[in-house]
Amino acid sequence: MYEIPAPMLAKAAAAVPDPSKTPMLFEPKWDGFRGLIAWDGESLEIGSRGAKPLTRYFPELVEQLPGILPGPCLLDGEIVVATGPAGAQRLDWEALSQRIHPAASRVAKLSVETPAMFIAFDLLAEGDDDLQRLSFRERRARLERMLADATDPLHLTRTTDDRAIAQRWLEEFEGAGLDGVVAKPLDDPYAPGKRTLIKIKHARTADVVALGYRVHKSGSGVGSLLVGLYGDDGVLRQVGGVAAWSDAMRQQLVEDLEPLVERDAEGAAVTGEGERSRFSGAKDVSFVRLRPERVLEVKYDQLEGARFRHTVQFARWRPDRDASSCTYDQLDTVAGYDLADVLT
Structure with missing residues (x-):
């Protein structure tokens, strides 16, 4: 063979x-x-x-x-x-x-x-x-x-x-x-x-890794799914979140993601502290950690630094993809352009 x-x-x-x-x-x-x-x-x-x-x-x-x-x-x-x-x-x-x-x-x-x-x-x-x-x-x-x-x-x-x-x-x-x-x-x-x-x-898309989720503000279901990409150093970095789920989908996601939830020695779900910005204030940014195994395709508009500029949109699950393939080098690189040329 x-x-x-x-x-x-x-x-x-x-x-x-x-x-x-x-x-x-x-x-x-x-x-x-x-x-x-x-x-x-x-x-x-x-x-x-x-x-x-x-x-x-x-x-x-x-x-x-x-x-x-x-x-x-x-x-x-x-x-x-x-x-x-x-x-x-x-x-x-x-x-x-x-x-x-x-x-x-x-x-x-x-x-x-x-x-x-x-x-x-x-x-x-x-x-x-x-x-x-x-x-x-x-x-x-x-x-x-x-x-x-x-x-x-x-x-x-x-x-x-x-x-x-x-x-x-x-x-x-x-x-x-x-x-x-x-x-x-x-x-x-x-x-x-x-x-x-x-x-x-036809649109900018990326394959990303599901690395955690925040519980919906109602206290039930998934509010947002945190996603990440692997850098050249092999480190998985959080790059944004996917939200805007329907009520039914929020509940279904909890069931679908349950096998991936990281748990401590006592069986309790492991939580992490999400990244804060000047807009988050005292907002709870904790999230339920997931083993980085599930891949999804998302639609995005642009990058700002190493993160998606805005909340990305869920496109579909990618059961054929390995998490390790979700790297930054798959993303569209925008050619530089001088702002002065735009202003004039």
Whole structure:
């Protein structure tokens, strides 16, 4: 079996980059679970962005892909689920996320009701050839040859080197449930775990770690969820909070987060002291500590220093993400601009 590496990652950008400066290939950004398919001719494994293998959650891919792949290989791509009538299908995140379930019977049922597809966009090994040191240009050419006759549920992602077409994809493909465009330097080797790709999304989002919650002012339910990011030094730092939950959701969160609550030797929940500002005054800023294991995606507007400028919005849970992958380097970096030029 091939050794499955950490996948190559992307850093956010505000606009589609100009390929005339650095030769690039553009791809649609699929909204699914990142997966690395390792097929050695006898068994098939599905790796993920983190330490959690995805093999058991997608038995239909394990069963069907060996009959489609022409030979042993290591593929990088995205696992997606599409729902809706013919001619109006779109990616369905909720249906996909339901696949991360502890009951094998539930997974098997969903694999029939909402079968997954694998969208391949890179080839890391073919037969005995390790291709990671080759340029993406060479890897893509070999991937196209290998998957020339691929059939559902295995698909080869489309690409373009035309910036105008990539911009059109960014605008049009959202209607099919995709969430942006990825730009990949053509001359770069594969870089496991490095953010050398560029992603352009419809909104600024970040994957963050749930590290605690404050009880709602009513005395019942979650009032706000505190979230954090890992710095270059490996330290998890609080970067903001998520609030504005419905009454029902506040109560549901207490139940959902209960297994993560840190407890002392007597079984009591461990609390922490939140950060104070000049606006907090005597306000209670204590919070219930959570083990940093649950990842969520949030929408944000901008950073101020090392924190989100405003309260962020909950987008969705990310059961496919490891907490350790939630770092600052995933965030969009805004180019500096002189205020004097704005004033004049």
